Amino acid sequence: MTLASPRILIVGGVAGGASCAARARRLSETAEIMMFERGPFVSFANCGLPYYVGDVITDEKKLLVADVELFRQRFNIEVRLRQEVIAIDRQAHTITIKNQVTGASYQETYNSLVLAPGAAPLRPPLPGIDLPGIFALRTIPDSRRIREWIMAHQVQRAVVVGGGFIGLEMAENLLRRGIAVTLIEAQSQVMASLDPEMAVPVHEQLRSQGVNLCLGDSVARFEPNPAGGLQISTASGQTHVAELVILGIGVKPETTLAQAAGLEIGDRGGIRVNDHMQTSDPQIWAVGDAVEVQDFVTGEWTTLPLAGPANRQGRIAADVICGRDSHFRGVQGTSVCGAFGLAIASTGANEKTLQRLGWNYGKVYLHPGHHVGYYPDAKPIDLKLLFSQPDGQILGAQAVGQAGTEKRIDVIAMALQNRATVFDLEEAELCYAPQFGAAKDPVNMAGMIAANALRGDAPLAHWSQLAELRGGLLLDVRHADEFAAGHVTGAVNIPLSELRDRLDELNPDQDIWVYCQVGQRAYYAVRALRLNGFKARNLSGGFKTYQAVNASKFEHA
Numbered sequence: 354m355t356l357a358s359p360r361i362l363i364v365g366g367v368a369g370g371a372s373c374a375a376r377a378r379r380l381s382e383t384a385e386i387m388m389f390e391r392g393p394f395v396s397f398a399n400c401g402l403p404y405y406v407g408d409v410i411t412d413e414k415k416l417l418v419a420d421v422e423l424f425r426q427r428f429n430i431e432v433r434l435r436q437e438v439i440a441i442d443r444q445a446h447t448i449t450i451k452n453q454v455t456g457a458s459y460q461e462t463y464n465s466l467v468l469a470p471g472a473a474p475l476r477p478p479l480p481g482i483d484l485p486g487i488f489a490l491r492t493i494p495d496s497r498r499i500r501e502w503i504m505a506h507q508v509q510r511a512v513v514v515g516g517g518f519i520g521l522e523m524a525e526n527l528l529r530r531g532i533a534v535t536l537i538e539a540q541s542q543v544m545a546s547l548d549p550e551m552a553v554p555v556h557e558q559l560r561s562q563g564v565n566l567c568l569g570d571s572v573a574r575f576e577p578n579p580a581g582g583l584q585i586s587t588a589s590g591q592t593h594v595a596e597l598v599i600l601g602i603g604v605k606p607e608t609t610l611a612q613a614a615g616l617e618i619g620d621r622g623g624i625r626v627n628d629h630m631q632t633s634d635p636q637i638w639a640v641g642d643a644v645e646v647q648d649f650v651t652g653e654w655t656t657l658p659l660a661g662p663a664n665r666q667g668r669i670a671a672d673v674i675c676g677r678d679s680h681f682r683g684v685q686g687t688s689v690c691g692a693f694g695l696a697i698a699s700t701g702a703n704e705k706t707l708q709r710l711g712w713n714y715g716k717v718y719l720h721p722g723h724h725v726g727y728y729p730d731a732k733p734i735d736l737k738l739l740f741s742q743p744d745g746q747i748l749g750a751q752a753v754g755q756a757g758t759e760k761r762i763d764v765i766a767m768a769l770q771n772r773a774t775v776f777d778l779e780e781a782e783l784c785y786a787p788q789f790g791a792a793k794d795p796v797n798m799a800g801m802i803a804a805n806a807l808r809g810d811a812p813l814a815h816w817s818q819l820a821e822l823r824g825g826l827l828l829d830v831r832h833a834d835e836f837a838a839g840h841v842t843g844a845v846n847i848p849l850s851e852l853r854d855r856l857d858e859l860n861p862d863q864d865i866w867v868y869c870q871v872g873q874r875a876y877y878a879v880r881a882l883r884l885n886g887f888k889a890r891n892l893s894g895g896f897k898t899y900q901a902v903n904a905s906k907f908e909h910a
Contacts, residue, residue: 359384361674362448362463364438364610366395368660369641370469371419372667378428380675386430387461389450391437394493395421400660402496403519406503407526416493441466441614443634465636465674468611468624469667472604472642472658481575486583487598490519499599508532508596512585514572515601516543521555521692523599524564534564535593537585539571539602542905544697546686548704549905550898551737551751555697562693567591604658606643619645623656628680630670638674640666649683650702650748650769651710657684687766689759696758700766701749704739713742717802717813718894720871721795723757728787734758735901738765738775738799745774745807750799757790764796775803802872802893811879814866814890816902825864828889830878831896835870841899849874852881861886868892868899 361377361384363370374388388395396418404410424430433450439458440449447460474489476482486506488499502508511527513520516538524534536543536559542552543559543566559566570587575598578584582596606623617633619625623645630638641663648655662684672679687700707714717738722731734754740747750765752758768777778800785792793801805811814822819841829836829844836846847855849869859865865887869875872895882889892899 359464360462361386361465361467362461363388363467363469364448365469365471365641366390366432367397367399367469367471367641367663369471369663369667370467371396371424372664373467373469373638373640373671374424374430374667375428376668376671377675378430380671380677384675386428388424388430388432389436389438389448390432390434391453392492392494393434395419395424395432395434397493399491402490402493403522403526405493405496406490406499406523407529409526409529413493413497438610441610441637443614443637446636463636465638467667467670467674468632468637468639468643469641469663470607470610470643472606472656474600475603475605476600477602479572479574481577481583484575484577484583486596487575487600489600490523491604499597502597503530503532506582506596510582510595511535511597511599512537512583512593512595513599513601515603516540516568517545517601517603518688518690520599520601521559521690521697523601524559525562525692527597527599528563532597535567535595536564537567537570537572537587537593539569541569543568544690546688546699546703547697547751547753548737550901551735551753553901553904554735554753555692555695556904558693558695565593567593604642606645606656608643611639611643619654621645621654621656625654628682629673630666630681631673638670640670646681647683648702649685651706652683655684657686659684659686659688661687682770685766685769687762689762694755695753696755697753698759698762699749699751700762701747701769702739703749703751704737707739707748712748714748715740715742715745715803715806715813716815716893717799717806718872718898719795719798719802720894720897721791721798723754723795724789725787725791732756734761734795735897736761736795736799738778738803740775740803743807745776745803747773747775747778757795761795765799775800775807779804802876805876811876811883812890813893815893816899819866822864822866825866826859828859828865828867828878829869829896830867830874831869839896841868841896844868849878852878856882856885856887859887861888863888865889866892869895871895871897 398416421432424432435453437451438448439451451458510533513524513536570589573586573588576584585593611624617625624639626644642658669679669681685701689698732755736752739749747769783794806813827844829846830849867875867878875891879889879891
């Protein structure tokens with residue numbers, strides 16, 4: 354079917370749909386573009402919703418990215434709110450829309466159809482899940498209801514279920530309002546994108562701020578509490594009482610419409626698309642949280658409900674619809690979560706994924722300051738870099754810290770996108786002034802440590818391999834007072850300043866694994882030992898990483 358003017362119909366707004374509509378208009382003045390949104394808002398900042406609940410954002414209007422009038426006046430795009438698309442006729446190229454206000458249904462014809470229905474919060478069929486006071490947070494009306502409930506019921510205690518982005522952000526914002534928070538997470542760690550040892554400082558920060566953190570436990574049922582509020586029982590037999598429950602256990606792609614139309618759904622539950630964002634029907638595109646795309650690092654199919662990829666997908670769909678040969682390169686999961694003063698950031702694959710896939714990889718840990726130590730208020734960043742062996746191609750990175758943490762992950766994310774190596778990181782030319790970084794930026798340092806290991810200049814060992822040091826020597830090169838304050842069982846202490854004078858105490862035929870507090874002094878020691886004929890390795894990340902690895906094992910147990 355050919356229409357006088359191309360008709361582009363878009364189902365859903367927010368990030369993917371709205372970006373697609375605006376981009377299509379910038380590429381075509383003749384296309385007729387219409388958006389259908391079943392909710393009351395066409396484009397809003399759902400990432401800001403926890404901060405509206407927490408009164409960091411006090412004006413709801415600040416959450417509105419664009420409204421119906423802006424789309425009409427600036428882009429000549431028609432937006433129809435509270436209009437739910439309920440069916441697609443692929444043969445007739447029509448959609449059926451139900452007006453949620455009047456209940457009437459009608460049809461519209463399309464040349465190109467874009468699906469951006471988003472994702473819905475997971476709401477497991479637990480006993481009592483529909484009791485009053487149990488909320489998910491996905492839309493502005495959701496945030497309104499939570500705010501109203503807090504005020505109406507004078508909430509003093511809350512249970513947050515799930516330790517992902519929404520869970521951590523809601524815990525922080527509820528505490529900001531003076532509400533005591535229990536966070537229940539079924540896994541042994543929060544933030545599943547992190548490896549277990551990298552989540553340890555997050556756990557410590559949550560507890561230090563007063564969050565009652567319950568890991569490795571899951572909700573079994575909800576019941577009314579006889580004294581008021583709700584009683585939450587967990588699989589371990591624990592009971593928690595609260596006036597408010599927030600469900601933050603993830604989302605699932607909204608695929609009802611696509612499934613009914615016979616479009617291909619992938620194994621991960623999202624609408625399967627190609628790199629043009631086309632579905633199995635070449636005249637229907639899909640973007641945003643509802644789609645299933647390929648992981649840039651591993652090539653696996655995945656779903657990734659993040660605003661950045663959704664925006665890019667919307668632009669690419671519009672490009673292709675308007676005749677441009679644009680391609681979506683896949684997702685690498687670059688993300689950051691702010692919680693209780695920490696930035697928790699990552700990009701690419703984590704070690705759990707690389708182990709599952711059986712890849713040959715290396716890793717380094719470091720704990721640099723976010724700027725030079727002589728400038729006041731330097732804050733540590735816990736950084737982990739993963740790379741392929743032996744070529745050193747970057748596979749992923751994770752960082753937890755305060756100021757400057759997300760900056761380092763952003764740099765590594767761009768390097769990963771360009772398939773750079775750790776050798777590129779050590780040569781990267783980055784901004785430096787004392788209040789912002791160091792002449793050797795943490796990104797450079799990560800590259801240098803990894804490159805030194807790959808070249809054989811300073812081979813690494815890891816705390817997870819400690820059992821392999823049979824008959825070898827574990828050498829602690831920290832000061833004697835540091836050693837006395839805490840050390841690894843079985844370690845021998847020779848401070849770095851004394852090492853050259855005490856080489857005769859060491860056996861050149863013995864494997865020597867060296868550690869200090871964070872890895873720098875051990876690196877100096879390893880170089881000195883190797884140049885003197887010893888078989889030495891640096892235990893990456895030092896005693897600080899050892900403590901994190903041990904803590905993660907304890908929590909997992």
